[in-house]
Amino acid sequence: MAYPYKKMTREDFDKIRSITDPGRVWVGDEIATEYYRDEMPEYGVFPPELYVEVINKEEVSAIMAYAYKENIPVVCRGAGTGLAGGATCKYGGIMLSVMRMNRIFPIDHKNQTVTVQPGALLLDVQAAAAAEGLFYPVDPGEKTASIGGNIITNAGGMKAVRYGLTRDFVRCIEAVMPDGSIMNFSSNVVKNTTGYDIKDLIIGSEGTLCILTEATLKLLPAPTCSATLVMPFGSLEECADMVPKVLELPFVPTAIEFLERELIEIVERNLNKLFPVKQGEAVLIVMYDASSKQELDSAVEAASEAALANGALDCFIAATPERAGTVWAVRGAILEGMKADSVAQEECDVVVPRARIAEYVKAAKKIALSHGIRVEPCGHCGDGNIHTEMLRGPEMSDEEWKSATHASLKELYALSKELGGQLSGEHGIGNGRLEFLEEFVGPRMIALYKAIKLAFDDKLILNPGKVIEFQQNKQEGNPV
């Protein structure tokens, strides 16, 4: 079986060049170091042996068939904007970039869908839909991510409250299997109970099951108007307690986010982006989309009244794109602001039931403080996905930082589990959260994960060592 993998030779390099084009193949030191890692180098920096940019599914298929035969690991890569250390060559081998496969086919108005290749950027897919009066609502923070990456990691983002995740918008998938065969999972249909729903298993599989070569996405009619409300509160806890009250209203919010004043000031100080609301130690940001001004006004009024009734200092209304832009610009710049304000960061991406957000936030702060770490919880409180950002101050040594974050993460994951939550809401397991997975989901679940992985990838050549790790059995050479 698979372990250990073959170290690539000149013959292998030439073979990949002959399958593709020598101008799209780089080996060894020719490979740009950005392909050694994703957005989180903390989760692993691994040089590929060969980097290839493919242009069609036939090339992907031929490369996979060869890699399968020769026992060479392959990692598929999109825009490299992941936050889990997922798109890296942990065991060397081939890094296969699909970024040249970036076509967005004409919108299918009758089916209200768009078919895309995996390398198309999210922002281009959103713009292509908008140009035709339609709407691709999934809105993760990173707009320059590839749509393929979004699908294969089941990206979420802040509009999940109303619209759901990437998974909810994927009608069907075309993919190349580890042995090179090309398969279609579901088709452009609304319902499907034909056998196991493998499409939904592939979405979020982080490139460990197959390589996506095309997908068809569901679109919606575009909302005609929207407004963003900013509700300032005296504390983060009050802010979190407001979330269920917003959800109780007869209007479905598009997004609910919270921000602490300290975090706003980090962005203002480091990036010179000013927040338009000065009141409050913490603010709740609530966005509504609507198909008429009347509907929007009713939602705004109901939410504003609810905010005041629940202790908000006021409720500020951003109903024009410019005004909403000043709010979201600061929210969107948090990661960048924190990077500028600290030596290093570690992020915990837990998701908890929405009713337990306030409890989680309170306890998370205590946990991090007990390990001497500055912590900034922020994020998608409308869906319970609280990004708990841990920031390293200049005074901490490498060793102190490493042990403090590790200890904090262990406790935070235990806390999430206790509150009925999950380990990762939208960033995935990748390499970065692998060590915490088994304890969280338990050995029976891990056995199930392994069986699924083997059903797709019996030689374990696709993105090995991510999501699920097979240890080499030294006696028999078999993965266990």
Add this chain to the structure above:
Amino acid sequence: MKIIVCMKQVPAGNQVDIDPETGAMKRMSSEARTNPYDLFALETALALRERLGGTVTVLTMGPPQAEEMMRDAYTMGADDAVILSDRKFAGADVLATSYVLSQGVRLLGGADLIICGRQTTDGDTAQVGPALAEHLGIPHAAWTAEIVKADESAIQVRQDLGSVSQVSELPYPCLITVDKDSCVPRLPSYLLMKATKDRQVRVLSFADMPDQDLSRYGLVGSPTNVERMFAPPEKERQVYLEGKDGAEKAEKLFDILTGKKII
């Protein structure tokens, strides 16, 4: 400290209808919004009021529909709002517009400080503010990027003028026009919306103006002759070239590039 902020409703988006006879913009035809620069002017005024006390009055020349913008200014914190509205003001150029505003300011008993946005997004001339100061015979500083300091007697501002920055101190009464990004305009407050629901927006007409010389107002009082006015063309979107092979697609690309005289 008495501050007057001049504001204007402009067409929302870039879909602007032009009257082919007069070359003037049809104000009724598309949805309106507050000129974005004027929100920075209002924010500057409100921040100064917070530090120095006093009142902020917003002033506009426009149709009665401008009430919506004035109510919006109330929800940001303005104390008083006045619309100068009369058919006799219609078709005004920079000179006539600034003259009407100067009459409005005189009617309001003058001000210590008048703040305008740097320019509007429809006319784009950036001249109304300075022209208003000239009509009133008061000093002005255009394109203010920062209020360096302000007290009871004078205001010090930094102007970014192309390659030079200039810091000037102006005694009151004076006028400044402010650039965008000098601050971030506060958002409308729901509490203020409720509190100002019944607050009046005053509408004044030609009959209220101190100067009753009709030749100073509207189209008659406008020496500017607009030859042609048009909204800039929409930006082009990404184009996909279809073709059976690279050569066919390259041919199409070549046609586009030569057609646009790029090559």
